[in-house]
Amino acid sequence: MEIERINDNTVKFYISYLDVEERGFSRDEIWFNRDKSEELFWEMMDEVNEEADFVMEGPLWIQVQAMEKGLEVTVTRAQLTKDGQKLDLPDDIEERRKMFASEDTETAEFDEFEPVFDEPEVKKLEYTFVFSEVEELLPIARRLIYVPIESSVYHFENKYYLHTSFDEVLHSEEDIKNNVSIISEYLRSSPVTIHRLEEYGNPVFKEDALANILHYFG
Template sequence: MRVERLGRDKIRVFLTFDDLVERGIEKEDMWRDIPRVHELFNDMMEQAYEELGFEVSGPVAVEVFALPAQGMVVVVTRGRPKDHEWMDDQDEELYELEVTLEESDQVVFQFDDLEAIVQAAHRTLPMTESGMGRVYMYEGRYYLALDNECGTSAFDDFIAVLSEYGQTTTTTEAVLIEYGTTVFAEDGLVNLVRYFPA
């Protein structure tokens, strides 16, 4: 489980499939109101408090993004607490969860710099028969948007290698197209290898 802050009232939690399996949770359980999911949420909030000082009570919006081969990304946005909530120590912290789930066959990887995405392309291109992916630059980072084009088990291996160089992100391709710069609109891996030889 990895936690990062997105803003004053928003955090992002990356859950691997191992995190879910350890707790006996299936992907489909994430939008069910069951004790195991509540325990997972409490664990996430505890880690967010310990690592980021992020504390929640009251209304919380939870967005769950299921990523192929990678697990899930959970974005938690807290509502503004009313003044009396800070004053009343008798109240237990209660979460009012509003959960939405999105699932996609597409995955977007974020890379810190050009060298990282080029190295990833050289490692992964031989694993696929297609050029795969679109490459974007946005806010100083590089992004590779991928569709599952090579079958489930092969895609899992492919994603595992990419994870050595970058990380999945909840930034959507629509955001990258609108606000970023399109580097390669198609055949991203092929073009990275072609223009940046090892």
């Protein structure tokens, strides 16, 4: 993790998705699981405190930017006091949550605490390919075995169709282009939409099509 001290009250740090996974978290967890995202955040802040001497006192303003290969986080602490004393941040995560609750609330509910990472607006890019035999997908499945692609296969009007979906959080523009190029080496693109396939076609694999191809034909 890379740490940059901006000023006395602001620190910026960058953490790669690889580092996130090595810490025991997945990308989906940090975006969509509030408990996990908060756990990761405080773990990173403890490291920031040690390396950049950034003492966490009082409420924090947090800005998170999703980068191609990781997250850039900017944290600014508010200079607030309570009863004339600075607010020290406790070690227990539940106690930390209470600091952000109303002073009139004896026990803070989790809903009082805003999620550390706001859920991103995910744009999905979809592609459909047509082919004659299911086995034609096998070399594609082998080459893309470690690529997280949403995929499904339908049989429609005597042909098979592979529908793939990518999102901009997990895939860069270059990654999507490269993966589509690999598929295009074996299959022809098709204008048939997933909605038409779902309505009129017969599903072979509704999800995880490439993984299932490897399982049953590999």
